[in-house]
Amino acid sequence: MADAERLPQPVLQAPRRRRGRRSSVRSWRRTDQLIWALAWLAGIGVCVVVGAIVAFLTAKGLGALSPKLLVTRPSPSVDQSGSGGFLDPIIGTLTLAAIGTLIATPLALMTAVWVVEYGRPRWLAATVETSIEMVAATPDIVLAIFGLALFQFGILAPLSFRGSGGGVYGRSFFAAGITMSLIALPLTYTATRNGLRSTPRQLREASYALGKTRAATIRRVLVPRVRSDVATGATLGMGRIIGSTAIVVLLLGATLQNSSQGSVPLLGFLRGTGSTLTSYVLENSPAGEGNAPQKAYAAAFVLLLIVLVLNAIVARISRIGDAAGLSAGRLSL
């Protein structure tokens, strides 16, 4: 507006921020004062607790940790210093995480795609959703028991450890890994499903308008787009797998060393029993058989580090995903 420009605008500088009088805490009702104080207490308390846990674990764990521990195998020994390191448990942890995630991720992806994109018949989709929710709410032990019962069946016997008497125990890396995937499944599924749901409809419509079939759309357009959500869910699942002890104890035998079954190299390993960092910690604490608190601390520390790293990865991925998703969203509109 030419008129507006003509008039000279007085120059105003922004003053320092002046705050009006606020109602002070003193004047509140008694209950509110109490809540205010308690809330502050809670907030600070939580920070303190977290700090204490991390600090404590680091102090004790770092002190006991040495590179040697990471690469030697544990051996049964009465003397603490001679009982070796925890290479086996580390391998065990990684193996289980790998198996669990490898099984869970494609399954979760396919299920999520089916539910969101197809979803007929309705009752089936609802049932799937509800069952996944129930599995998510089931505590680890129950899943472990279930897995145990499952793998004791004759059909699945080749997958597990056989006792010397030929009895099928139902324990092996296979068994544990497959059961672990049940833990990771709901997490990956939910993340993927939310990612799919939040993609704007325009994206799909644009793809159809270009003549692509539904399957191709899913494959080429949607799946790449939710990559970060899938990754987030998979990493969360991995985190839970790594942190789970109950399943390991029940389904992996929690032996100190990883012992193979049979002669075929990889297969034999997977059929055998073993341990992970979590069961190692358990065993070495006074609650288990071991008597090596330092080792337990060291292993716990390593475990904590892994979890921290995984958490950071999740944070990174979801931030990258947000940024990419936002810009892609704007583009598609």
Place this chain on the structure above:
Amino acid sequence: MSIDPLIIDRPEGPPAPHVTSNTLRAVASQTRPERMRLSDISVFYDGVPAVRQASLSIHQGEVLALIGPSGCGKTTLLRTLNRLTELTPNASHSGRITLDGDDIHELEDTRLRTRVSMVFQQPNPFPMSIFDNVAFALREQSRRRPRRRELEPLVTQALQRAGLYDEVRDNLDRPALRLSGGQQQRLCIARAIATEPEILLMDEPCSALDPRSTAVIEKLILQLRSELAVVIVTHNLQQARRVADRVAFMYLGDLVELGTADQLFDAPREERTRDYIAGAFG
């Protein structure tokens, strides 16, 4: 009829006169005491001025309309009146605002907002029953917990003044969110006037409503102004014509012109005002 002081603790202010006539718009200004005065108010967001040195006064018994194109600062100006601008972290201001002679920044903000109430553009009733919505501020105000018996007459009165009582009297415990848009907005008005504020601020209260509800609420505004002062922000010029006694036109943060409704609409002094009213820009 004053509020039982057990329910509302509030320092004594000038009593609101109970004029019930609502036909005449041209009432002599001696019967309209000044309630609020703004002196050289400027508001800054992150150092950028949104309102520049605006000065005006607000009188009981009249409706003051703030008009102007989008982004001209009228909503910001409105929100300084109940210090709602303080909710924005990077906002600062200069100038002085008084309510009945007291600088509002010397008052407690919670107290201030019971004397200067606000109704928003989107009706925002709480997820509670109708009764609980209206009684909400009353309950929060008192030192001790008032019983429902004590609150009922006040709630009824507020609903009556807001013109909603007859429609909901059969069941006040219905969820407020089940009401229609117009009813919800009237509920928000009832909620705002339940504490018998001296000033009622309205930020485009009808822009989310259909024409019929708008007419109902405009009639309501004319009725309410006899008991309190109403400041309404609107981008609808016809609405301003219908309800306002005095009009302030703002443009790009400046208070360009201030006058009675007849003056401003029929014989605007400033060229910018003329152009805006003629629809040259919006």
Place this chain on the structure above:
Amino acid sequence: MVVFVAQRAWPTLSHEGLSWLGSGGNVDNQIGSMANTSSSPPASAFYLRAWPLMYGTLLTAGLAVIAGLVISLLTSIFIVDLAPPPVRRAMTPVIRLLASIPSVILGLIGILAVVPFVGAHLITGGEKESVINVIQLTGAGLLVSVFTLTVMVTPIMTALITEALGSVPRSWHEGAIALGLSPLRATIAVSLRAIRPAIIAATALATARAMGEAIVIDMVSGGKAFSPNPADGLIFIFEPLRTLASEIIDQAEGLSEPALRSSIYAFALLLMFSGFMLSIGSRLVRRPLRKYELSS
């Protein structure tokens, strides 16, 4: 899955019937004698009274969830209203970290640090003497179990509640402030009321996790299937106990013995059943609250 576990548990239940849920006798001895029976045991071998375990489960989970609920509500209020912005930004990853700490680590700290502390400093010699003929007080017991469970459960609830608080429409909060409430009061009176369904769901989830948590309890609860008795006075918080879940994990070796096996499956069935009831219960409770929500 349900069918499976149920089938395995059937022998126990069929032999004992509902009295299986009752109390009486020392569970440890009962389990012990079970392990010693042969593979085709007589009916009497199924004798087990599960009440002490159930009591332990309910007690620990219940107390932990109650404590956790209070703390997480307060913490959420803190995060949303009271914390200065840099602290607020920092707290979200902190809570998430706490939520993802594997339970073994918590149990480890519990057993190696907290238990000895409690045993040495909080329990006096006199108190130990007073119950020595029934049970040994070592510091591992109810108090530490509840404490550790609370630490485990609180972050999850806090994260859920904070997220729910963030999704409340801002217009309500602003409207409440415009009516003359302070921000804290506005949050309590409006937002917390508005997210009641989410709070209930979070509580149900936390309870399910707490009830099913075996590893932590196994490490810090004292290993004796004892029922802490409030009638003992304040000491009772120090008494050891066992829960269903920790019993399962402890006896996992014994799955070849039919009697023991079906007992264990029965425990699992009980846990599953209660989780199921929690889920249904929380839905039922939330339904009447729905009418106050936005119909979006």
